[in-house]
Amino acid sequence: MSPESPEFTTVPVSLGERSYDILIGPGLIARAGEEIARRLKGARAAIVTDENVAGHYLDALMESLKSAGIAATPVIVAPGEKSKGFATLEIVTNAVLAARLERGDAVIALGGGVIGDLAGFVAGIVRRGMNFIQMPTSLLAQVDSSVGGKTGINTAYGKNLVGVFHQPQLVLADTDALDTLSPREFRAGYAEVAKYGLIDQPEFFAWLEANWKQVFAGGSERIDAIAISCRAKAAVVARDERENGDRALLNLGHTFGHALETATGYDSSRLVHGEAVSIGMALAHRFSAHMNLASPDDAARVEAHLKAVGLPVSISGIPGSLPPAEKLMDYIAQDKKVARGALTFILTQGIGQAFIAKDVPFSAVLGFLQGK
């Protein structure tokens, strides 16, 4: 961990004066104080985390910040999606104000995507914008939610409908932290890793097919997979920071996936986000084949890989009863704007050849789902 021989990989996110680095590697929690102090001189901090993550890593982070001279106040919330709501937003906001932090001080998110989205939103609104550090501890957060500046909470009207774009000053992805993540959560995050291959990197997908066991086991393949994922997301974000255009490609598998999450009432015992995305990606590939846009062989290959790592690939794989195709279409229509009976969907011409398909007929999607 000496500064001379950092074992970590740096992925830059290029956003003009809002540019920042993602550091990926082992031991970064212990190194956090040094990395933060170097970038935000004299800053104090609030650490937002959840009970699970606090149990594993809060002491180590407090220690590291203390050695670097950073006074920090921990703010611990309950784990789970319920903490991404107005009630917890107000509590965390008040805790940051109670610590008398100023704009130049930092909110540190130590946890999964729930913590990153919540803490980032708080950092975006306290004093109209404070410094923000992401320390993602779930695989999903390391490869997806901690990069790009989208923050927010859920409401009764849907997920992530309220928030701000607020870029962090630094992302520290400690890959050792993933060792305490449950296998199910690791797999769920892996669905998003595979997604980057399926969007536009067929070689990366092929590499994952060959190396996924090492990625799950840890070591340099894991770091590589996370770095490639972050690079892919960073490139999209740099092109389209506020999601007006091709950032939509990142939604591969997500239209079907969100409908399934709604259909299961966001009950994580039945389905977590990455699992929904896995099924959604399998469906998007099968639907693309069904529409004669891609070969059925590609759909089969995608399914085979997701299955191999233990992810679900079909609606029937979800425990409990599910609504009929018509109802799923209602959820899809709620999620997306339906213009004159047509939908915008991320479809594909093959592995690593995803594209934004406008005007996908509603009836074609319904027919496909009815055929399942």
Add this chain to the structure above:
Amino acid sequence: MSPESPEFTTVPVSLGERSYDILIGPGLIARAGEEIARRLKGARAAIVTDENVAGHYLDALMESLKSAGIAATPVIVAPGEKSKGFATLEIVTNAVLAARLERGDAVIALGGGVIGDLAGFVAGIVRRGMNFIQMPTSLLAQVDSSVGGKTGINTAYGKNLVGVFHQPQLVLADTDALDTLSPREFRAGYAEVAKYGLIDQPEFFAWLEANWKQVFAGGSERIDAIAISCRAKAAVVARDERENGDRALLNLGHTFGHALETATGYDSSRLVHGEAVSIGMALAHRFSAHMNLASPDDAARVEAHLKAVGLPVSISGIPGSLPPAEKLMDYIAQDKKVARGALTFILTQGIGQAFIAKDVPFSAVLGFLQGK
């Protein structure tokens, strides 16, 4: 009100791609539909307003939007500063989502500064940023709060500590609407008008000394005074959108003012913001004279004018008992960062010659207040 002969004045706010116009004049509520439809084609809207303002102007605005083909949902909150908090933020946010508005639709703030700050914050966070239209109906909102993109709410830790910068697409200041404003609220807003003269426009201050009665009565002098104020604020905002530098000049009178608002517990029956600013400006000029920075004659002139329009100019003018000077200094210290016993203050070298004074000794301010 025909488009050929607009009776209104246009003040542009130059912020690159976030630039917008402020239209100032009579009849703009009736004209709102047309002006909004022209700028935001196909948009729908939510109108956020308070009970007082709704009683006077909501029907007229709904009518105008309807004629222009803009479907609008009203969201009415209680009048007063209490509506600028998390509870109402959540209610209004949910109402906007319930209306199924998208990013390209608009939140319209119809009301005073409370409504503008609240609705602007909602517009800034729903779907991470929707279109926003300011329709300020108080003098304070027309000359100050509706311009510049600062939005937010209060918390137990202080006023305006939580919010976002979110610029409107258009500001429509209907000067007729001021006719139903209470004389006390009009006077309070006038304190901010006078402030622009005192900051850096001595001729404007002199013009106000000569023409204030016409400004209060309405007509072209009122429009002129509002336009000059908006131009002044727009220029400062264009130089310093995110308040990192000389936007601080706009705080003339506000350091003392905020301390007095805190001391009176934000009880508007005792003191409203503009009155606090009036006393604060008088104190800032007297303190500048006390520090031999400006002539006592200038302080006397400022006081005489504020008194003439009916504004309070001294702490003793506030009804009820007030804490001693030492306690007021505590409030000032809470509001401002106190670095090594020194404060940053807006002081002056004379009428229209305000400047940012760093390192004002705490003890000098205390001594001055004790001498009151």
